[in-house]
Amino acid sequence: MAVLVIAEHDGASLADATNKVVTAAAKLGGDVDILVAGEGAGDVAAAAAKVSGVRKVLHADGATVGKQLAEAMEALVVPLMAGYDAVLLAATTTGKNMAPRIAAKLDVMQISEITGVIDADTFERPIYAGNAMMTVKSSDAKKVITVRGTSFEAAGNDGSAAVESVAAPAGPFKSEFVSEEMVKSDRPELAGAKRVVSGGRALGSAEKFQEVIFPLADKLGAAVGASRAAVDAGYAPNDYQVGQTGKIVAPELYVAIGISGAIQHLAGMKDSKVIVAINKDEEAPIFQVADYGLVADLFVAVPELTSAL
Amino acid sequence: MKVLVPVKRVIDYNVKVRVKPDKTGVDLANVKMSMNPFDEISVEEAVRLKEAGTATEVVIVSIGPQQAQETIRTALAMGGDRGILIKTNETVEPLGVAKLLAKVVEEEKPDLVIVGKQAIDDDSNQTGQMLAALLDWPQGTFAYKLEKDGDSLTVTREVDGGLQTVKLALPAIITVDLRLNEPRYASLPNIMKAKKKEIAEKAPADYGVDISPRLTVVQVTEPPVRQAGEKVEDVATLVSKLKTAGVI
Ligand SMILES: Cc1cc2nc3c(=O)[nH]c(=O)nc-3n(C[C@H](O)[C@H](O)[C@H](O)COP(=O)(O)OP(=O)(O)OC[C@H]3O[C@@H](n4cnc5c(N)ncnc54)[C@H](O)[C@@H]3O)c2cc1C
Ligand SMILES: Nc1ncnc2c1ncn2[C@@H]1O[C@H](COP(=O)(O)O)[C@@H](O)[C@H]1O
Numbered sequence: 001m002a003v004l005v006i007a008e009h010d011g012a013s014l015a016d017a018t019n020k021v022v023t024a025a026a027k028l029g030g031d032v033d034i035l036v037a038g039e040g041a042g043d044v045a046a047a048a049a050k051v052s053g054v055r056k057v058l059h060a061d062g063a064t065v066g067k068q069l070a071e072a073m074e075a076l077v078v079p080l081m082a083g084y085d086a087v088l089l090a091a092t093t094t095g096k097n098m099a100p101r102i103a104a105k106l107d108v109m110q111i112s113e114i115t116g117v118i119d120a121d122t123f124e125r126p127i128y129a130g131n132a133m134m135t136v137k138s139s140d141a142k143k144v145i146t147v148r149g150t151s152f153e154a155a156g157n158d159g160s161a162a163v164e165s166v167a168a169p170a171g172p173f174k175s176e177f178v179s180e181e182m183v184k185s186d187r188p189e190l191a192g193a194k195r196v197v198s199g200g201r202a203l204g205s206a207e208k209f210q211e212v213i214f215p216l217a218d219k220l221g222a223a224v225g226a227s228r229a230a231v232d233a234g235y236a237p238n239d240y241q242v243g244q245t246g247k248i249v250a251p252e253l254y255v256a257i258g259i260s261g262a263i264q265h266l267a268g269m270k271d272s273k274v275i276v277a278i279n280k281d282e283e284a285p286i287f288q289v290a291d292y293g294l295v296a297d298l299f300v301a302v303p304e305l306t307s308a309l
Numbered sequence: 310m311k312v313l314v315p316v317k318r319v320i321d322y323n324v325k326v327r328v329k330p331d332k333t334g335v336d337l338a339n340v341k342m343s344m345n346p347f348d349e350i351s352v353e354e355a356v357r358l359k360e361a362g363t364a365t366e367v368v369i370v371s372i373g374p375q376q377a378q379e380t381i382r383t384a385l386a387m388g389g390d391r392g393i394l395i396k397t398n399e400t401v402e403p404l405g406v407a408k409l410l411a412k413v414v415e416e417e418k419p420d421l422v423i424v425g426k427q428a429i430d431d432d433s434n435q436t437g438q439m440l441a442a443l444l445d446w447p448q449g450t451f452a453y454k455l456e457k458d459g460d461s462l463t464v465t466r467e468v469d470g471g472l473q474t475v476k477l478a479l480p481a482i483i484t485v486d487l488r489l490n491e492p493r494y495a496s497l498p499n500i501m502k503a504k505k506k507e508i509a510e511k512a513p514a515d516y517g518v519d520i521s522p523r524l525t526v527v528q529v530t531e532p533p534v535r536q537a538g539e540k541v542e543d544v545a546t547l548v549s550k551l552k553t554a555g556v557i
Binding site: 010053067093096098099101102107108109110111112113118126127130131134135137140148171174176177178179180181182228239244253263264274275276287288289290292294295296305306 | 322
């Protein structure tokens, strides 16, 4: 059995999500290799070689895979799969974009966002926004799997695998990268953060969101999240959305401020260790999952909390 | 430009689902069903393209039971031109759906297929990407903004970290994210008009593709239930509780 893990990275550093996928991959049994595809991403390949338990790193270096667009990644990965029984990717936007394309080309049914590995064919995954957990057994000869990071510990970094070059696919492809607008922040990254402070529709404006949520997040060294309503209203960038269709987080501390607690939001944060909710409506559903609930006007309570820390 | 929009009939997003005691699935008896919310956004986008003169025809397709016809009707009331129902009572997995849609694409020859990012029942997030692979078409997933210029489509995508813009050669597949648009409610006159629009009825067998499932459901269980904690009096109490809990 050989398993391929596709590295998640930004061209400069290897994302922790990759270490989590390696842990899931190891549970299938057999050898685990990592594929690093990028342009000038040699540092990432070197970092991947250090991930514990990895047999070898395949490094594809070229402009066509510089942004890991799905069309080019399909062309790279599908032929490599001749030597593997399974391919695992992080359930990030990059992973979700390319994985089904690879699966369809291999004529296998992808298993999305697994939260557990029962055996090499059987996996657990949430359905209906996490309101039910499904165990599925795959009859496909090869497996294509995306992995929910919050369900697996990150593998360590004490390995020393060899790095082997593989050719990047020759283009052109029918899709082309134009530009990107990335949110710059010195705060921890949402998906892996130990603490998260999230704001909802109640914040009322982007200014208030910044004025009220950011200082608390900074005091706690927390990442900032938001409900869909807050993102839709433009109070926070799309990248902040926590929930069924946004990011899944499971920090040690999650503070939900002015968020009602719709099932779609709960889907993204109910596995947090300690949940704090601040909401002026004592009937808000968020209190049903909160360890500590404070019924209060957030515009009074949050600044008070920030200065008390 | 002809646009094809696949729509799925799913449990309404407001319904709290219940797992069946025998662990075979979730209880769908007497539960409100609706169009997958992402598919409403796809239909809206297609209709807007038509209103702008960019699209010439909007064809709606659904794979599902007889009742999926109501879902198609809803899309027609929003402005779709005609529908195709591929009727089956079996669960068709995303790979099977993509294979059927690929056949519909061969017949209908659309220039653009607008798919939902994910169905809120299986949360798979696969069908659009699979369809793109089967057709060897480019894909613009999690679309936030679309712009057609000549033979290409510029798509701004919602990605982890922010937004990414890609340019796709048409024909192409788009999967839509929540903020692409705000879907309209169908007006009463349009609901009436939709009743007269054509819906062709087909069966999976008409397309000659193998849609037998690859995954067997071993069991469906309730997720661990989180116990509600306590309400605290004031900020000072909250801070001391958090300190005791060791999280600050
Ligand atoms: C297909 C689909 C996918 C979705 N995906 C997601 C997702 O991924 N993530 C997500 O979050 N949502 C998602 N949603 C939306 C979700 O259903 C809710 O609409 C959304 O989470 C509500 O956001 P909110 O709690 O900020 O707003 P509201 O529900 O409006 O809640 C605002 C809360 O603030 C409280 N409040 C108001 N003023 C104050 C004050 N001064 N002080 C304290 N409290 C105050 C109110 O009591 C209320 O509880 C999705 C919906 C659909 C249909
Ligand atoms: N049975 C179906 N009939 C029509 N469209 C579907 C069906 N299943 C999935 N789709 C489309 O594929 C999208 C993604 O679904 P999924 O891959 O299951 O998450 C949906 O939003 C629909 O646009």
